[in-house]
Amino acid sequence: MKILVIDDDPSMTDMLGLILKSASAYVIAANSGTDGVRLTREQSPDLIILDIMMPDMDGMQVCVAVRKFSSVPILILSALDTPGTIADALNAGADDYLVKPVACNMLLARIEQLIRRSHQEAGLINHHLVV
Numbered sequence: 001m002k003i004l005v006i007d008d009d010p011s012m013t014d015m016l017g018l019i020l021k022s023a024s025a026y027v028i029a030a031n032s033g034t035d036g037v038r039l040t041r042e043q044s045p046d047l048i049i050l051d052i053m054m055p056d057m058d059g060m061q062v063c064v065a066v067r068k069f070s071s072v073p074i075l076i077l078s079a080l081d082t083p084g085t086i087a088d089a090l091n092a093g094a095d096d097y098l099v100k101p102v103a104c105n106m107l108l109a110r111i112e113q114l115i116r117r118s119h120q121e122a123g124l125i126n127h128h129l130v131v
Helices: 011-021 033-043 060-066 081-092 104-124
Strands: 002-006 026-030 047-051 073-079 098-099
Touching: 002 011, 002 033, 011 026, 011 104, 026 033, 033 047, 033 060, 047 060, 047 104, 060 073, 060 081, 060 104, 073 104, 081 098, 098 104
Parallel strands: 002 026, 002 047, 047 073, 073 098
Antiparallel strands: none
């Protein structure tokens, strides 16, 4: 499974990369929204984990841009936890929203759910993360 992590904080992309690699995922990191959109086009990830607060393109803008050419599942992982922000992210095209900090097992369970649903919709076989 290929996961694209988009967050302007390199320490966050590194930490998520370690967590996801330990669960047998191939991880690609982008530290800007612009790079994230480009890598989505080039790499065709199975899932995107996306931060909201980024300087060049925020997470909402990335969602809108990605939805113009892809239906890849997008999981927002953000410190922002207001109902309005969550609703805006879902309306922009995100499939799920988790608030930082999040327990590793919760993150992996949500990823598994999104991948399973995406593959079922596409008629593909389930790919499970090793927890």
